[in-house]
Amino acid sequence: MSNKIEVRDFDFYYGDFQALKGLNLDIRANAITALIGPSGCGKSTFLRCLNRMNDTIRGTRAEGEVRFDGANIYAPDVDVVELRQQIGMVFQRPNPFPQSIYDNVAFGPRVVGMAKRSDELDHIVAESLQGAALWDEVKHRLRDPALELNPGQQQRLCIARTIAVKPEVILMDEPCSALDPVATLSVEDLMRRLSEQYTIVIVTHNMQQAARASDYTGFFWLGELVEFNATESLFSAPKMPLTEAYITGRRG
Amino acid sequence: MSRQQAHRLAVVVLTVVAAIVVIPIILVILYVVWKGLPALSWAFLTEAPRNGMKEGGIMPALLGTILLTFGTAIVSFPLSIATAIYLAEYAGDNRLTRWIRMAIVNLAGIPSIVYGLFGLGMFVLFLGFGTSILAGSLTLGIMTMPVVISTAEEAILAVPQQFRTVSLSLGATRWQTIRYQVLPHALPGIITGIILGLGRAAGETAPILFTVAAFYLPELPRSIFDQTMALPYHLYVISTQVPGMPLEIQYGTALVLLLIVLSFTLVATLVRTQMRRRREW
Numbered sequence: 460m461s462n463k464i465e466v467r468d469f470d471f472y473y474g475d476f477q478a479l480k481g482l483n484l485d486i487r488a489n490a491i492t493a494l495i496g497p498s499g500c501g502k503s504t505f506l507r508c509l510n511r512m513n514d515t516i517r518g519t520r521a522e523g524e525v526r527f528d529g530a531n532i533y534a535p536d537v538d539v540v541e542l543r544q545q546i547g548m549v550f551q552r553p554n555p556f557p558q559s560i561y562d563n564v565a566f567g568p569r570v571v572g573m574a575k576r577s578d579e580l581d582h583i584v585a586e587s588l589q590g591a592a593l594w595d596e597v598k599h600r601l602r603d604p605a606l607e608l609n610p611g612q613q614q615r616l617c618i619a620r621t622i623a624v625k626p627e628v629i630l631m632d633e634p635c636s637a638l639d640p641v642a643t644l645s646v647e648d649l650m651r652r653l654s655e656q657y658t659i660v661i662v663t664h665n666m667q668q669a670a671r672a673s674d675y676t677g678f679f680w681l682g683e684l685v686e687f688n689a690t691e692s693l694f695s696a697p698k699m700p701l702t703e704a705y706i707t708g709r710r711g
Numbered sequence: 712m713s714r715q716q717a718h719r720l721a722v723v724v725l726t727v728v729a730a731i732v733v734i735p736i737i738l739v740i741l742y743v744v745w746k747g748l749p750a751l752s753w754a755f756l757t758e759a760p761r762n763g764m765k766e767g768g769i770m771p772a773l774l775g776t777i778l779l780t781f782g783t784a785i786v787s788f789p790l791s792i793a794t795a796i797y798l799a800e801y802a803g804d805n806r807l808t809r810w811i812r813m814a815i816v817n818l819a820g821i822p823s824i825v826y827g828l829f830g831l832g833m834f835v836l837f838l839g840f841g842t843s844i845l846a847g848s849l850t851l852g853i854m855t856m857p858v859v860i861s862t863a864e865e866a867i868l869a870v871p872q873q874f875r876t877v878s879l880s881l882g883a884t885r886w887q888t889i890r891y892q893v894l895p896h897a898l899p900g901i902i903t904g905i906i907l908g909l910g911r912a913a914g915e916t917a918p919i920l921f922t923v924a925a926f927y928l929p930e931l932p933r934s935i936f937d938q939t940m941a942l943p944y945h946l947y948v949i950s951t952q953v954p955g956m957p958l959e960i961q962y963g964t965a966l967v968l969l970l971i972v973l974s975f976t977l978v979a980t981l982v983r984t985q986m987r988r989r990r991e992w
Contacts, residue, residue: 570881
């Protein structure tokens, strides 16, 4: 299996505050990589560095390299707009636009210019909703407001919206923290199916979720990557005492 | 005095003060309606003044005010919206934007007669537009810009940040994000600001005094380089400059002007409440 993203000596600052310190890790293609750690440990900040969403915050600064398919995404000539199409993102709270189900999914393909004709756009929307396991629930009411869906459906709609622009990587920032256990499981099933086609990086507060839904896990503590390993090894035989303390609930 | 008594006292005092503020406004409106209503007729609105303005209607002034309002909208709308978008979405916090913001705050505080003098110097004389609809519209347009810019900027900033974040994360450019996600949601607020600005422009006398308004010109304007009569100035003229003017015509003119300005405010309020009801976040 090859590396989709390679992070090398990566530091990140909010103004004078160093949020990420000397990170080195490899994210495997077509696998699910989970990032765990206590609040404020930098895992969400790191996730937002992978598609340069932190660029939108004033006073931030990145050093080191994040290589996506071998090319540093922080190089000066990188087209950030194109990068974000290739590395999509699903957010903590389901956040559909206050528009129809159809328009939510079609927004990305429209702005990116993926569909020339309306039947092509229809096809992309249907395919994306199928990909997000939402098609059967909404196919008869694509013109209804997206905000009429329940939270679990809304989050799957956001996933459909993300995969509609055909990214290669999907970043998920605690995608289940606003969902009930049933909706959480359906999103986890979906992640597993999506990982056949996409590389997934998920930030989660929920260690059970990391343990049951991911292939690799990284443990963050105060801006540093304490341990990174196959999920099974990390949870059954952590190498670092801090990791063990955290996953057994003694620190955190 | 117990806490409950203090609370009751506060309610009474605040209600009375609020009423004191509202009563004069209602009285002014009622008085103008009472005095002006008898003058109102179809002929009053559609005929030109006759016999030294002591007879006839107000049609040229009414039309002039409508034209000037449109002119103001054409001048003010694009400049103000562009400025608001720049300030809300693109501008950083640097010396240039601090200067722009300070200029806007100061523009809002400048007396309207000063706008009138500026219009005279800049548009009528320097740029050679003469006293004309063009010069008047430009002057009124500049006068309304501060209020339109600040309401539009507020409306743009009130759009939830997550819409922008999501849009960018899907590979949209900044401009696409503004065009397709921010502006549609900010539109009701922007429209409200524009209508309020136009309402103010329609009622102002001083800015048009030297730039466009004609004392007595029963012919209708043929181009934007012509002068025109306008309601606020016409009202000033017939109230102070024409001896033996029938009171009825004065109050009738005042009533029409009042109705125009109030209808702008009413439309702005309706747009805002209507759009707020449809807002879903």
